[in-house]
Amino acid sequence: xxxxxVVIGNGIAxxxxxxxxxxxxxxxxxxxxxxxxxxxxxTALMYVFMGHMxxxxxxxxxxxxxxxxxxxxxxxxxxxxxxxxxxxHLLDGxxxxxxxxxxxxxxxxxxxxxxxxxLPGVQGLYSWQDxxxxxxxxxGISRAVIVGGGLIGIEVAEMLLSRNIPVTxxxxxxxxxxxxxxxxxxxxxxxxxxxxxVDLRLQTNLREILPDEKGRARAVVxxxxxxxxxxxxxxxxxxxPNIELARNSKIxxxxxxxxxxxxxxxxxxxxxxxDCAEIVVPGDARxxxxxxxxxxxxxxxxxxxxxxxxxxxYERGIWYNSAKLMxxxxxxxxxxxxxxxxxxxxxxxxxxxxxxxIRIVYDSETEKVLGFNFFGIRxxxxxxxNWIRDGKSLSFVIEHxxxxxxxxxxxxxxxxxxxxxxxxxxxxxxxxxxKVGLYDRLIGQK
Amino acid sequence: xxxxxxxxxxxxxxxxxxxxxxxxFLIFTSSLFVGQxxxxxxxxxxxxxxxxxxxxxxxxxxxxxxxxxxxALLADIEKYIxxxxxxxxxxLGEYKLAILKEANIGLLKENPGLFFLCxxxxxxxxxxxxxxAGLKMPAxxxxxxxxxxSAMSRGVLGISAAVYLIGFYVLLYWYPExxxxxxxxxxxxxxxxxNMPADRWFLYGTLYTFAVAVMGVRMFVKYRxxxxxxxxxxxxxxxxxxxxxxxxxIMERLNQPSMDxxxxxxxxxxxxxxxxxxxxxxxxGFGLFLLFWGIVLALIVVPAMTYFFGKRWYCSWVCGCGGxxxxxxxxxxxxxxxxxxxxxIERWTxxxxxxxxxxxxxxxxxxxxxxxxxxxxxxxxxxQAYSFLIGSAFAGVVGTGFYPLMGNRxxxxxxxxxAAILGLVQKFKSRFVIVTxxxxxxxCGNCSTYCEMGIDVRWYAQREQNIVRAACVGCGxxxxxxxxxxxxxxxxxxxxxxxxxxxxxxxx
Numbered sequence: 001x002x003x004x005x006v007v008i009g010n011g012i013a014x015x016x017x018x019x020x021x022x023x024x025x026x027x028x029x030x031x032x033x034x035x036x037x038x039x040x041x042x043t044a045l046m047y048v049f050m051g052h053m054x055x056x057x058x059x060x061x062x063x064x065x066x067x068x069x070x071x072x073x074x075x076x077x078x079x080x081x082x083x084x085x086x087x088x089h090l091l092d093g094x095x096x097x098x099x100x101x102x103x104x105x106x107x108x109x110x111x112x113x114x115x116x117x118x119l120p121g122v123q124g125l126y127s128w129q130d131x132x133x134x135x136x137x138x139x140g141i142s143r144a145v146i147v148g149g150g151l152i153g154i155e156v157a158e159m160l161l162s163r164n165i166p167v168t169x170x171x172x173x174x175x176x177x178x179x180x181x182x183x184x185x186x187x188x189x190x191x192x193x194x195x196x197x198v199d200l201r202l203q204t205n206l207r208e209i210l211p212d213e214k215g216r217a218r219a220v221v222x223x224x225x226x227x228x229x230x231x232x233x234x235x236x237x238x239x240x241p242n243i244e245l246a247r248n249s250k251i252x253x254x255x256x257x258x259x260x261x262x263x264x265x266x267x268x269x270x271x272x273x274x275d276c277a278e279i280v281v282p283g284d285a286r287x288x289x290x291x292x293x294x295x296x297x298x299x300x301x302x303x304x305x306x307x308x309x310x311x312x313x314y315e316r317g318i319w320y321n322s323a324k325l326m327x328x329x330x331x332x333x334x335x336x337x338x339x340x341x342x343x344x345x346x347x348x349x350x351x352x353x354x355x356x357x358i359r360i361v362y363d364s365e366t367e368k369v370l371g372f373n374f375f376g377i378r379x380x381x382x383x384x385x386n387w388i389r390d391g392k393s394l395s396f397v398i399e400h401x402x403x404x405x406x407x408x409x410x411x412x413x414x415x416x417x418x419x420x421x422x423x424x425x426x427x428x429x430x431x432x433x434x435k436v437g438l439y440d441r442l443i444g445q446k
Numbered sequence: 447x448x449x450x451x452x453x454x455x456x457x458x459x460x461x462x463x464x465x466x467x468x469x470x471f472l473i474f475t476s477s478l479f480v481g482q483x484x485x486x487x488x489x490x491x492x493x494x495x496x497x498x499x500x501x502x503x504x505x506x507x508x509x510x511x512x513x514x515x516x517x518a519l520l521a522d523i524e525k526y527i528x529x530x531x532x533x534x535x536x537x538l539g540e541y542k543l544a545i546l547k548e549a550n551i552g553l554l555k556e557n558p559g560l561f562f563l564c565x566x567x568x569x570x571x572x573x574x575x576x577x578x579a580g581l582k583m584p585a586x587x588x589x590x591x592x593x594x595x596s597a598m599s600r601g602v603l604g605i606s607a608a609v610y611l612i613g614f615y616v617l618l619y620w621y622p623e624x625x626x627x628x629x630x631x632x633x634x635x636x637x638x639x640x641n642m643p644a645d646r647w648f649l650y651g652t653l654y655t656f657a658v659a660v661m662g663v664r665m666f667v668k669y670r671x672x673x674x675x676x677x678x679x680x681x682x683x684x685x686x687x688x689x690x691x692x693x694x695x696i697m698e699r700l701n702q703p704s705m706d707x708x709x710x711x712x713x714x715x716x717x718x719x720x721x722x723x724x725x726x727x728x729x730x731g732f733g734l735f736l737l738f739w740g741i742v743l744a745l746i747v748v749p750a751m752t753y754f755f756g757k758r759w760y761c762s763w764v765c766g767c768g769g770x771x772x773x774x775x776x777x778x779x780x781x782x783x784x785x786x787x788x789x790x791i792e793r794w795t796x797x798x799x800x801x802x803x804x805x806x807x808x809x810x811x812x813x814x815x816x817x818x819x820x821x822x823x824x825x826x827x828x829x830q831a832y833s834f835l836i837g838s839a840f841a842g843v844v845g846t847g848f849y850p851l852m853g854n855r856x857x858x859x860x861x862x863x864x865a866a867i868l869g870l871v872q873k874f875k876s877r878f879v880i881v882t883x884x885x886x887x888x889x890c891g892n893c894s895t896y897c898e899m900g901i902d903v904r905w906y907a908q909r910e911q912n913i914v915r916a917a918c919v920g921c922g923x924x925x926x927x928x929x930x931x932x933x934x935x936x937x938x939x940x941x942x943x944x945x946x947x948x949x950x951x952x953x954x
Contacts, residue, residue: 012889044890051591053895060889060908062785162590164454196584197452293888322886324929327586327671331886331931378931381884406883406934408925410673 004028005307006088006098008078008245012293013274014104015039016300017307022069024308029070030096032088034077036128038063043293045131046155050162055128081249083267100269100307103246103257104300107239107275107291110148114235116209121217122233125156134159134234141165141231145220147206148237149176151323154189156234157198158326168199168228170206170220172237182338182346185373188354189325196326209233239291241276254278256289261313263303271307273299279314292321318385319371328355333384334371336361344370347394349414349421351376356414360394367393377414378406395430398422402434410439416446455579463576470569477561477627481552483513489548496544501527505545516546520623542623543646547630554630561631566653570660577664585671587927589896597850598777604850612847619838622646640695651691654770658686661773668776674922674935678762682769690766703729705736708764711744712803713864715837718810719829720818748864749871755937756878757868758920765864767857770846771898772921775854779898779923782853788900792860792917799836800866806832836861855898859917869916878920879936879943880913882906886932893924893933907932912945 005021007014010033018029031039044058066073077091081101088096109124111117121137123130138144144160146153149171160167173179175186176193194200205223212218219229241256252258252266256278263271263279274296279288290299295316302314322331336359340346345364350357356376362369368391372384383404387397401415419432432446440446485508493502504526513519523542527533533541554561580588597603617625629644632652636644644652662683669675689708697704703725711717717740726733751759761768782788806828813825845857858865872878880903887910893903899917903924906913913933925933936943 041889041891043888044892047589047890047892050589051594052587052589053891054593057891057895060891060904161452164452166452294885297885320884320886322930327584329929329931378883378934381886385884406931408672408674408922408934409936410677412673 002026002028003099005100006096007031007102007104009033009104009106010039011042011104011106011274013296013300014102016297017102017273017303018071020301020304021307022071024304030072030074032074032076032078037075046159049131049159078245081245083250083270103272103276104274105242105245105276108242109235110238110240111235114206114208116211119209119211119217121231122209124235125152126239137232138165143230144232145170145228145230146234146236148235149173150236150238153236154325156236161196168201170201170204170222172205174203178338180338182359184348184350185357185375188350188357191354192326192328241289243276262306262311263299263314271303273303318388320381328376331374331379332372334388336371336373347422349418351414358418360397362394369394369397379404380406399430399433402432413445453583455582459579460576463572463579466572466575467569470565470572474565474569477554477565477631478625480554480627481550483516483519483549484551485509485549492548493544497541504529543626546623546626550630554627558631559634562634565631566656570656573660574663577667580667588668592780600851608847608850612843615843615847618646618650619842640699655686655691657774658769659683665773665776672926681763682772685764686766686769703733703736710748710864713862715803715832718807720814723814752868752871753876756876756920757872760868761858761865761919762921771854771858775849778849778854780895782855782898782900784894784900784902795860796866799861800863802832803863853898859899873914873916877937877940879938881934881936882910882912883932885910886930888930890929892927896923896927912943914944
């Protein structure tokens with residue numbers, strides 16, 4: 001009898017683990033989820049609400065895929081993990097034995113103890129159930145308030161706007177998402193959000209949520225004592241690992257399920273992957289909790305190798321992430337911190353229309369590039385990552401920008417403007433290298 | 447409290463546009479019932495060129511009778527003109543159409559131009575008003591509410607639109623006498639452009655061109671942030687208006703054989719039919735030029751262009767069927783079936799049609815070169831079968847009528863023999879590829895959902911694999927709707943375009 005692997009959680013991390021174990025082995029694989037019967041793309045939930053897609057369109061694999069690939073699915077909730085007997089107890093009374101166990105239970109929305117945060121009409125957005133709740137909570141309302149200026153907050157704003165619901169967006173920071181983005185970019189995105197008709201309130205905190213006579217949310221009060229009437233409050237100040245299940249077992253937890261670089265927990269044969277895993281970093285540095293789609297996927301691939309006997313560290317390589325902030329696409333590679341760090345400088349260019357910008361962070365001394373932020377311009381991942389990996393200099397990157405462009409054909413190109421800005425700022429006289437396409441030559445685009 | 451303005455498309459403008467459109471649509475449809483029918487001496491004289499005299503004289507007893515509806519007159523025409531049952535059904539239909547067109551009297555006949563303005567032109571204006579209201583929305587992907595909208599998600603409105611379209615095509619192809627009123631209202635335009643009365647293909651061409659142009663403006667508004675779509679849409683409007691509509695009309699006006707110069711064999715299945723070859727070879731230099739061009743287009747231009755640019759140069763930039771699909775059909779692209787079984791069916795059907803077209807063409811050419819000695823009768827029958835089954839039923843009725851049910855590329859995906867050839871070139875010998883940008887895919891599914899050809903684009907993108915598929919028409923919508931900039935259409939080095947990820951067949 002082959003070994004029996006059970007994965008709790010059918011999000012991207014759990015599913016990637018299961019798929020890659022199937023590629024590499026003949027193990028018996030079971031994936032348990034209490035959220036949905038089949039794997040869906042969490043990042044696409046917003047599109048279901050907006051009517052761009054049906055829920056079925058968010059499923060990356062056809063329903064018969066799982067049977068074809070001998071991955072058993074269980075739609076149910078695990079109540080308890082008994083690590084001594086290597087058994088899972090389900091809420092419906094079933095018990096599932098395992099030889100190896102992967103915990104991939106994802107995240108939960110943060111709530112910071114605000115008065116009224118449990119009222120009906122107040123919610124976060126993470127799961128399919130949250131989306132269904134949001135459907136109910138937003139029906140026929142006249143205003144919504146969003147609290148917390150990250151990526152989920154802006155998505156919720158876009159979702160509400162699609163239903164013509166006026167939105168007030170409370171953001172604690174000085175600029176939208178400026179705990180991640182440098183000020184220039186944060187300001188640009190804030191303006192973009194405002195242009196979409198969002199009432200963006202920066203440096204504004206939530207004090208409490210007030211109920212109406214039926215006990216539903218009727219208004220929020222901000223820290224400047226302003227009362228804003230609304231029937232719906234979205235709490236989107238980030239997420240934290242969902243680890244209740246692990247916490248009530250012998251598996252060690254901190255903020256998340258504690259794992260080493262191999263994603264192994266303290267218990268032999270038990271692993272954690274994705275949002276819920278807290279990777280212990282020896283020394284004084286902070287442990288890592290990575291809550292991105294991409295890291296979930298990469299962790300899953302690494303863990304599958306380990307489970308199949310080829311013990312492999314999870315190494316995420318050169319960091320990258322992307323998002324779409326309303327109509328502006330965002331890509332980042334390497335390390336770009338919100339505040340300039342010691343020994344680092346950055347070159348920034350922004351188009352006059354405030355919808356396109358690039359930032360290149362480099363080592364002040366060696367001029368080697370360390371990271372990129374791109375807004376409104378698509379760039380090739382491999383080229384950008386190679387530049388960082390190979391320690392290319394700022395001037396090399398500026399001269400070769402053209403080779404990294406990934407915008408659709410016929411799009412307006414900005415390399416010339418960027419180069420000019422660079423030459424102006426640095427008193428240099430670089431020129432662009434690389435081929436200019438026929439169309440660009442025809443219309444005189446440099 | 448706040449000065450922040452929500453961007454709603456101006457509701458007033460939307461309602462006004464929609465009302466004007468429906469008024470025009472109503473006048474268009476109800477014009478079918480306008481007028482009475484009377485066969486006068488003048489009618490018979492006018493018909494002498496279209497109906498043989500020995501048949502025409504049989505109508506004498508009907509002279510000066512008044513018919514309030516065309517149904518009664520049609521019954522009488524059939525009874526009298528075909529009293530011996532010797533008229534071929536197709537010919538009989540043509541007679542009926544000609545007689546009805548001449549016999550119609552009343553408001554419509556007296557003011558065809560006014561009817562044209564108040565139906566097709568008015569509907570176009572209404573549609574444009576509705577479309578331009580979209581400029582009030584911020585430029586960006588405009589897919590909100592598509593799956594909540596009955597017209598675009600196979601709801602009652604969508605099914606009604608399909609029934610109307612299918613009904614129109616059935617009447618146009620097989621019962622044109624019932625829509626004779628629409629020919630009458632197109633007469634002034636036909637007269638102006640071609641110096642001859644409208645036939646049903648002129649009516650069809652006019653409606654088609656209006657649809658491509660008006661819905662092309664919709665694409666301009668919808669994709670004003672995306673130059674690829676602006677250029678591409680400009681191209682399909684240009685080729686429809688210039689190559690498919692005006693140029694052939696001018697050729698007719700100049701009394702030359704007429705041809706849509708971009709309509710390549712085998713989509714143009716009548717090119718090698720004997721009547722066409724006879725007409726081209728007997729019309730002097732211009733006819734021979736058309737013959738030469740038609741052959742060069744099919745044998746050299748099509749494969750060469752497809753090698754360099756992929757199928758898209760034709761299917762989503764030039765082709766008439768593609769032009770309609772990319773404009774009128776755009777609201778329905780999400781309805782294409784993405785399943786593996788649909789892909790399987792597609793490969794069977796499209797290559798079967800190609801085989802059918804090739805066999806037919808071989809017979810046509812053999813028949814022509816042998817002066818009718820080889821396959822003589824069979825060729826005619828095969829031509830008839832192909833025209834009916836593929837040319838009319840599949841390409842027209844199903845191809846367009848099913849837009850609101852199965853998406854806007856049913857014909858292109860499952861039937862078009864030219865698309866089959868282009869697809870084979872694209873798959874095996876072309877520079878065209880959709881490149882996937884590293885590991886950026888978040889599996890959201892926008893690309894697959896909005897692929898009109900039913901390609902599960904996400905399946906490739908999420909495993910970081912470039913997309914090389916025979917079906918892809920290169921419309922570029924997958925790249926446009928991708929929220930992470932993962933996809934890019936490119937003409938690259940053929941050796942570099944495939945980066946197949948080694949995997950099992952189930953695509954783990």
